[in-house]
Amino acid sequence: SVKYSFKDNKTFTATLDVEEKECEPPGCEKExxxxxxxxxxxxNMSHPSCEPPFEYV
Incomplete structure (x- = not known):
């Protein structure tokens, strides 16, 4: 989920709920x-539980 806050300088801050999730591009911020x-x-956000199991031989 995303929480938007309107600031006095007429811009928004988006705060992402990305606890325990991987965020792409690497190094992306929560805020x-x-x-x-x-x-x-x-x-893009992902969580290991959403990815299919892969086995590389």
Missing amino acids: HPGLPACQTRII
Whole structure:
């Protein structure tokens, strides 16, 4: 989930609920400050429990 906060400088801060999840691109942050209105930012999140089991021989 994402929580948006509107700041006094007329920008938004998006706070991501990414506890125990992997975030891509590597090094992505849980908090994204300074977002203008109507901006799109793509962040992929995953969790090991969602990935199919693979076995490499």
